[in-house]
Amino acid sequence: MFETLILILDATLRVSTPLILAALAGLFSERAGIVDIGLEGKMLGGAFAAAAAASVFGSAWIGLGFAIIASVGLALVHGFACITHRGDHIVSGVAINTVVAGLTITLGLDWFSMGGQTPALSGDERFFAITLPFADALADVPVIGLIYSELISGHNILVYLAFALVPATYWVVFKTRFGLRLRAVGENPHAVDTAGISVAFIRYRAVIICGVLCGIAGAYLSTAHNAGFLKDMSAGKGYMALAALIFGKWRPVPVMFACLLFGFLDAVAVRMQGVVVPGIGEIPVQAIEVLPYVLTVLLLAGFIGKAVGPKAVGRPYVKERA
């Protein structure tokens, strides 16, 4: 029982990682007032770029670099549309998701002739698990040994990075001058403008950070969690990250817990396949899979707490001119 629990939690960490990265990406963007439905597309684009570059250059790190470049490129398109040209944030996000869904398959087929996939990655082309010091030595210690060697040790570097980025994001957003301005731009851009700070520049920086994080999330999908790019491999994770962002009420630590909750449900759903629960019977996998979305709707409806986003989110800022 305890071992099963540890294994589920272990899977939870792995499934939650891309959610955390993408949700933090969304946090930077939305805190600055830019709605980002395009997390999904940027993640997918990043995943494709990472797998393609990793297989060509033989290095997962180069893959990560390309993922970030691709994702930031898409983020800048979003910024260009929403910040410079006052476009509708949702429409722009949908456009990015659609373009990426088509483009990854089109380019993938041309470059690798494998029906839109990239070649299977192996060795240095992937991020491999890191065994933390003493993990093997401690493995036999009861309880703590298992927790340390299975749950904490043995993940790839991007998993640790994702969790490290949670306090980092908290620090940047709530404890630095940049973070204060970022939040101000999302709440009241006029005030920021009056103080002589460029609203557009801050928003662009937020969008770029968002791109970087989505790129890492994408690289995780194709070069760490899986071994190669598959068609539509982000499979709605970007939207789920968005749900987690709302569920965590735009705050880094609660957002992380929301991602862990959603990841946990995912890990449980896999385990529950065909399992008969005494007294209830077999729980359909779909019922568990659907919970993150149902919970988010309930939260948005105000039945479990209230989710209030940044005030100026989704509104273009038009500078007043005399």
Added chain:
Amino acid sequence: MKQASVPVWVNVGLIPLINILLAFAVSGLVILAIGENPIEAAGYLIYGAFGYEEGIGYTLYYATNLIFTGLAVSIAFKAGLFNIGGEGQAYIGGLGVGLLCLWLDSSMPFIVILPLAVIASAVFGAAWAYIPAYLQARRGSHIVITTIMFNFIASSLMVYLLVNWLKEEGRMAANSRTFAENAWMPYMHEILSPLGINISDSPLNGAFILALICCAFIWGLIWHTRWGYQLRTLGTNATAAQYAGIDNAKVTIWVMLISGGLAGFVGINEIMGVNHNLLLNFTAGYGFAGIAVSLMGRNHPIGIILSATLFGALYQGGAELAFEMPTITPEIVVVIQGLVILFSGALEHMLKDRVEGLFIRKAA
């Protein structure tokens, strides 16, 4: 009155044209990057879509779905709402059609099944839009997010129902049994042949007529009724609508019900018209494509028919293109679709303001 000095044809003709040309130009670059000739590709595409009768049939069959989802998105847009949930509403609408056909196909004649199926698809689609609409209108939950969530919920629900309840015994695929033929929507070539008009066989079916009726109905509703005026007022200025005594919440809910019902009609075309059984993922992205159709068609039924035909042609021509040029996938159409959304939606002001400025200066 800046708007007044801009000729109408600029807004409804020139700007959409420039947008689509920009989208085509960028897609041409993609095709060039793949190492194929974009002009040659365009040739295959146009031939595939319009070059022969069967191709035209396919084009209009795809267009039927896109008219439904395009109208669904556009009526919501008109009221200032973004219904991104067309995909889920179409899915559930199809469920309604499927359940009805499975229930009545052995006992009722076609003439009874048809109106009931139309009602079922609309009611199911509308019901799926109702909860997000209610939450938006009464509790202020953002409709974009809730409709996205409902797309995923619909998808899970359909998998559950098909795998556990509706799947035909002894088959691997998660499909329901095939309906008896009296629950099939007649094909267009079957409808037209008694009238002495012979066309090639294609999946184009009676749902196309329903789509055209919907266009006329929506046009009348939005521009020629009191309620349509309320809807447009809400979309233009919600505060003004409130002060004018319009019940914004009520209008919001009704708009979304109609929007969901329209999306649900995809089920008539796909389930009753072509597949003749209930299956997974028959919506195939039409709900999202409706966003591009509605933006391109400038939220007007005539525009939507034209842009739906254009996108239908891209779907059909894209399949032909992939056949002729194996290095190109039909997904190139998705790229074009995305670019259209980008240029005519997200970057709308980039072009519009400039082009309009050009004409305003001339007029002055």
